[in-house]
Amino acid sequence: MFRKVLIANRGEIALRVISACKEMGIRTVAVYSEADRNSLHVRFADEAICIGPPQSRDSYLNVPAVISAAEIAGADAVHPGYGMLSENANFAEVCRASNLKFIGPPPEVTRLMGEKATARQTMKKAKVPILPGSDGVLENEGAALEWAQSIGYPVMLKAVAGGGGRGMRICRSRQELPALFQQASHEALNAFSNGALYMEKFIERPRHIEFQVLADEYGHVMSLGERECSIQRRHQKLIEEAPSLQITPKQREEMGKVIKRSLKDIGYWNAGTIEFLMDEDGSIYFIEMNTRIQVEHCVTEMVTGVDLVKAQLRIAAGEKLIDIVPKQPEMIGHAIECRINAEHPEKFTPSPGKITVYNVPGGNGVRVDTAQYAEGVVPQYYDSLIAKLICHGKDREEAMNKMQRALSQFIVQGIHTSIPLHQRIFADEEFRSGQFDTKFMERFLEREREGA
Amino acid sequence: MFRKVLIANRGEIALRVISACKEMGIRTVAVYSEADRNSLHVRFADEAICIGPPQSRDSYLNVPAVISAAEIAGADAVHPGYGMLSENANFAEVCRASNLKFIGPPPEVTRLMGEKATARQTMKKAKVPILPGSDGVLENEGAALEWAQSIGYPVMLKAVAGGGGRGMRICRSRQELPALFQQASHEALNAFSNGALYMEKFIERPRHIEFQVLADEYGHVMSLGERECSIQRRHQKLIEEAPSLQITPKQREEMGKVIKRSLKDIGYWNAGTIEFLMDEDGSIYFIEMNTRIQVEHCVTEMVTGVDLVKAQLRIAAGEKLIDIVPKQPEMIGHAIECRINAEHPEKFTPSPGKITVYNVPGGNGVRVDTAQYAEGVVPQYYDSLIAKLICHGKDREEAMNKMQRALSQFIVQGIHTSIPLHQRIFADEEFRSGQFDTKFMERFLEREREGA
Amino acid sequence: MARMEGKDSQELKELVEFLKANGIAEFEMERPDLKVSLRFAGEAPVAAATGIDAGQMAALLVAAQGGGGGVAAPAAAPVSLAAAAAPEAPAVEVDPYAGAHIVKSPIVGTFYDTPAPDAEPYVKVGDMVSVGKVLCIVEAMKLMNEIESDAAGQIVHVFVKRGQPVEYGQALFAVK
């Protein structure tokens, strides 16, 4: 096992990794920007090194600074968390060149999966169901028109290098396609320095379903079941659950087999997530793969009992999957996660600042992952996630009731948070029914506007 | 199900019951003394009624005040928590007379089990193994000498109405018995207004093992397995675990059967705990029954997945055990609880006062039950328990490592707490080996004195 | 760790100059690493009483009223039964009966101002009462508990209504 791990991240995920390391007897090195000097990840690590000024690009995204910190601290591995450098294949390569074990998949696979059109082709070859769409990049408008005709409208134009909704356009007819093609390509060029687009069938009311996987470095792959992540606003997930009520045990088992085969083909290792869209008929289609631990990994941990971060560390240290998870875990009960963000619960504007009161809920079946504390400051420089509130119950109903109880006991003052928004969602009938899709938040906010 | 439950308690257990009720859609009424006006159990209940001045005897132990509060609030049931009025059979009778459902066993059984000598006889009749000892009360010194001869020294003199170590004496020879008999009887008379004593075989190095039971009002009984509670100082439990490494699956199953039969015979219902001593050979002997929920119920919840407080409410509302816990739960993993007390970690002196910093640990497998918060006050009038830190791991080793991690992230300032004591215990080889008994703390503190 | 360096004191000097130049009387600044709060001399005192420990204040207030036993007893303002104390939202209330003696309920129960359903009230606003005079009944567990005045004077206010539930320490009458 590693002797000393550097955590190249901040906030709750940095503390999550530090905690896992501590429980395994591994020393930890935190890195931090000047804005995070008083953060808990700095306080609870064994060592902490300031690597730059507040802006991420000068600190947490500064590859030489992170590598240098690992070198002077004598770390033998780096955990990238999520976001930041976690899906930067170059960083993983520099780690390898610097004799630091990168806790994640090999850079070649990260690169493969980072290009969405390539990822799509790769998964198609491995017999993973994919959305009908173009075979790779669209040469030009003409090609786009041809593909759209064969797929059937509506279709979705997507940036090859995309993310966060940029470079994306829904196209409902032949007439509007050319203009939308230009817009999307232009936007993608600006955002990612790459204007290449591909096309997929557009599903009007899709669910967002994703599968958690673990794979060791010897070709053994395991699916740990799915998460339901359809509660999103502007492609930002707000609430995640495991399991999904829509996935039957049979479907789960079949997907497990498909995933196993495909990731073995690709040569994937460590933790990863395969994202799918589910259409109105319950069929699911691959959309992309995230080659890192995810924010919402906790709900899978709660229902399977598998500690995913510890599994990441053990896989990276060369252990076999069979020794880490001896048998396919059953999903027990139901878990839901609310992302508590420092933002206005109605206007969705960011709300950095000093926290004055911070009472975290506890008790049976309640888990809180946070690096915030009373008197702590939420800096303006980073994402707004301040805590994850995870509730586990024997079924979805109990988990929802537990969440309502826990939300009512989660008191944050000094800044605005999304707690009141979550309280409204958990009182919503459509949400409670479990019959929703990724358009839920639009309808929900519309209902609120009408009701108000 | 009940419409509105009054919680006749304070602190973490009051909040625990309030949380369970909230999750079940039951309205809650908190009662509080003037010293607890700013407590979280007051804040998080739907209603709160001040019932008296700070001293427990004038507020939480004041039966007319509690009943009156239930009446004016229109509650239909009362949850007594632990301590306070929870094992007061008279209170349960007044509840019954006032048409309030008492959430606990019938007063007749509480009374039966409250008298230790009677409890012993009752359990003996029900074929539960008991420690060799006197058949009931010792008439006088002479009878005590005769019993001691037949049992064999060392023996233990115990108060019939006892608790908390008062009225107890270990007697190692015929010569010292008469004086010790007088002392114990005198002490018992002062403490409990009842000087009657009984006698038991004394085990030099016993383990304290207890079994959690649930029983419905229709004669169905279930054992939820054991807890290991040998880490005690002056008969106050400090650390509890489930399962016990000393109990084999066979022994667990056999005890389950014995318990089932005996509690059915007695007519027990609701939650309860049967305490045993285990001798050096692994045989276990009944010592007493606690007719309430216990502080350490959480470790059983963590390994069985059964919510004991919700089970209490459902049993009291007339549900059948088979509907609450459909099948005998397996014990999954290992759970440990540390009692975080407001007391000096070396001198063990109480440390009431204002908390200035309160950072509670979280993350995977960590549960905190507490009603304290930053800026909150620990009053001098009540017991010193401010929080319970419970860790659940796949085995004892992981649970211990998790506890060490969580203790290091549990920051309390303004008052002293037992956190540093727990940190020392979790670094102790004897504790970590699992090979200990109720004399552990004496040896541990002696080792520390010698080492220092 | 951090020290008062040249730069800090330099920054402070510049700050003070800047504040003076802009005619600012009071200033507060808070950053993750530094918090400064200052007030220039020669200013009229300002009213808002923050910074005072509310608990201490409540204790003082009780003492000043010659008031009842409890250590942390709040200022016996009319408190609704269901009002859970919210630690973060201390509402500043002003007591219009500040000079009066407050007769509080010694028990939890139901308040009646008459000895029987159709009888006359024991006392009305304006009545003069002596110590020991029965003012009302608080019913608890079917028992009618007569509550006597613990002060002499004129009844200036009745805080509760017939049939209303009252908690321990709740204000019943103001006597002046």
Added chain:
Amino acid sequence: MARMEGKDSQELKELVEFLKANGIAEFEMERPDLKVSLRFAGEAPVAAATGIDAGQMAALLVAAQGGGGGVAAPAAAPVSLAAAAAPEAPAVEVDPYAGAHIVKSPIVGTFYDTPAPDAEPYVKVGDMVSVGKVLCIVEAMKLMNEIESDAAGQIVHVFVKRGQPVEYGQALFAVK
């Protein structure tokens, strides 16, 4: 834990003189390591009341100083590498180089005061340096980064030793 040492009281005296000289009546300052709160006598007690937007003020302040980059940039005092910021254990230290300019490390790496293992140091205490003069090397990822002085004056102290790891913003030299 922390004690008031001779140096601290010196710092405090200077602070008080400065506040008096500027006619300040009340002053509070809080830093991760230090909290000062004082009020001069002969003043009516006043509770702080501010209507000034602290954030706006801080921005103004930076502007007024013609000032540097980061808004919340702390005072980059010498910090030991492994020292996690411990909010509850503030050690009061006083900087003996209060008047000096501090040259800080712009990168994380390993400090060398010589261009080669057996060469002479770039600078020694007592040397006069000009802006742009190479003071040392910080090695990061096998690259030798020459660190130049950003002030002119005399080297009065070298904070780190040859081969020592340094973090971003760590003090390297004091120049007076």
